[in-house]
Amino acid sequence: MMFRWLKRFTPRGLYGRTALILVAPVVVLQLVVSFVFIGRHLSKVTTELAYAELRELAVISDVVDGSMTQGEALARMAPLLHRFGMGARFVEPGAMPDEDFIQWYDFSARVVRDTFRERMPQIAVLEFGSDNMVLAYRETALGVLRLSFSRRRVTVAAPHQLIVTMVAFGVLMTVIAFVYMRNQLRPITRLARAAQAFGRGHHMRYKPSGAVEVRAAGHAFLDMRDRIERQIEQRTMMLSGVSHDLRTPLTRLKLGLSMMEDSEPLLNDVAEMQKLLDAFLDFSRGAVEDEAEPVNPLDLVGQIVADAQRAGMGVELALAEGDSDATLMLRPSAIRRAVENLISNALRYGNRAEVSVLLTPRQLRIRVEDEGPGIAEADREEAVKPFTRLDPARNQDRGSGVGLGLAIVADVASIHGGRLVLGRSERLGGLLAEIVIAR
Template sequence: MSFKWLKRYMPRGIYARAALILLLPVVVVQLVVSVVFVKRHFEEVSHQMSQAAAREVRLVLTNIESAPRRSEITTASAPVATPLAMTVTPVTDAALDEPHKRAWYDFSGIVITDRLEDAVPEVAVVDLSNDRRVRLVLDTAMGAVEVSFDRRRVSAAAPHQLFVNMLFFSVLVTIVAFIFLRNQLRPIKRLARAADAFGRGRVMPYSPSGATELRAAGTAFVDMRNRIERQIETRTLMLSGVSHDLRTPLTRMKLSLSMLEDDERIPMERDVDDMQRMIDAFLSFAKGDSEDDPQDTDPIALVRTLVEDAQRGGQPVTLVESEGAGEMPLRVMAIRRALDNLVSNAVRYGTRAEISVRLTDTFLRFRIEDDGPGIPEGDYADAQRPFTRLDSARNQDKGSGVGLGLAIATDIARAHGGVLRLGRSEKLGGLRADIVIGR
């Protein structure tokens, strides 16, 4: 049997789930104890007490029926009713048509009513609406007679005390248990925050704490974070060194080419420039955002500045939509590099590009659209891999590249805890690239 539908109604947070695990057994135990208590105490004790009260009512009923006249019912029943602390009063026959009465929470009243009706067939009405008195209307040979007596004679006094005590001590134990449970869950929350911050490219101070298993998980996370940081640093240093070493021979090649004739020099200088751009792209990809620290930034102002710079450079780029306002932590240089790459691709393969920004309480989205040929849907994942060039989708004659533009944008989006999504632009018909970052 599948219980997948139950997952939709389960709490999501660890505190809520822990509270459910803690409270569910307590509630179940309370229900079981309550049912047993009602069965054993309310029903059986009330049954025995109602049986005794029914015998007393029958004794009073015998004296009532022995009265010579209806007006003497009270006097005739007094020798028995007075010692039994019962009040006997003649009433009109209309009282026989009244319904049984009891409070909705008076479970013992069900047993009392059933037992009195069975033991005393003359009982027509059982009124338990008053918690202190029991009122019976009897259909006797002398007419309708009301008999009333103390409620404590047919049910236990203060039967709700057990429920009150159960509820009070259950709440008390739950609060104490939740305090201890919170101390055990706090290290998990700290580990989750540190992992989330590292996934967004930030290093949050963290030291393992809590139970042995949590300390082991925290230590493993710290070791993993240190290894990743060392790998990033090694990659950056290695590619930075390679690019630096390659610039020297490229400079010598440019000097040598300057001495050649134009017909030989120009094509070879173009190749050298292409090599220089490739090296710059490798270095940009290697650096990622390691040299950039997050700072509170207005994303709309950032994009507006980027568009103005692109327009001064002669690129057909426009800012078409800005939604929301506020700031959020961003690596300015990294985000600008990612947007520059996406805009450069857009204007390289299309005739114009449009940028829109949307900032909400839950996410930030940068959208770049162009009117170029776009990328086939099945190649979206491949297009975001480093050194991938989709010849079938993009015209390589439009400019040289090494397939790192989308890879750099993807890497920067992930470093911010976001994602780069590619799709078809419904507005311009070309490629749509969205950088979506959660807040």
């Protein structure tokens, strides 16, 4: 619960999360090692070197403090300066800088300065120049003495060598690990693409590969896909066979009843049975009768509305917005059947229907609105189930059905990797049915 806010900053993709898992421990390890190395080992070594240099400076200081003139002091210091590898000269007070000169990133120089301040307060200013020389200004009774010595006497020669080596090998090993991990993730991404394509009604070639667990998941997916395809095929064959086989006896029954007197009620019943069989056949075909192909959804929906208007239906195209040249992989017959079902459903319970189509870079939305009584929010989930009729909630006098209209639409949307959304129309006050398909 307390770390839920971190989800906003974590990558959403598998590659991004894997890279984070690989990089984060390496970075944390390097930071910890660098802190321990700089804070303990490097600081301790630098302090010891500063102590050694301070002892030599103390000898020089004793010589200066025991001299009467600057010339005498320089003459007495000369042998010591040669032995210690130092340089010394007296300067004017105005030549001494006002403050220390240390680069902001120079950790070792700060340790040396603090050690000098603690053990020899007489040293007023320290300068760590770019020429690897250190200038120490000491105020004496004879004037300001400037001592110069090599930086290598008080600091480690290459304090960053360990850190640079560690960072370089850390980056190298991270790259190698990421390349290896990428090869392990490719089978997972291929499995995800195959599953996504199957969810949208496409049959993508897929061969399990990768680690044992990924192969097992791939074989399970192939078995599942085969079972689903067999079930769809068996459902289609069963319903198609039943519907087709019943057409012949119904035709004979209709012919026999037409020769009888007062057979109008019976003929109506036969016609109703014929309508139910047609609904069963439409449901059995679903969206599998045609293959997906590039389709311009704006043109397709416009043609559907134009055909409905020619048939005398009270429907109009309220909105058609999007790239007029864009195409999507759709099953045109299935989309046509779904939109026509929504239009018929809208006109069954209302006097007019409005169709809208919106194509964005991320999704396709086909909306049908009517001015009927709509469907209560509590009944919308039940309404899309096959053979479900909500006539008491709608208007039963306007027509009858077998309860497959919305089920067929939901099935078509699902085959395209989308969904059917039911709501209430803000403009017309009736039902709002929307097919949403991701691009």
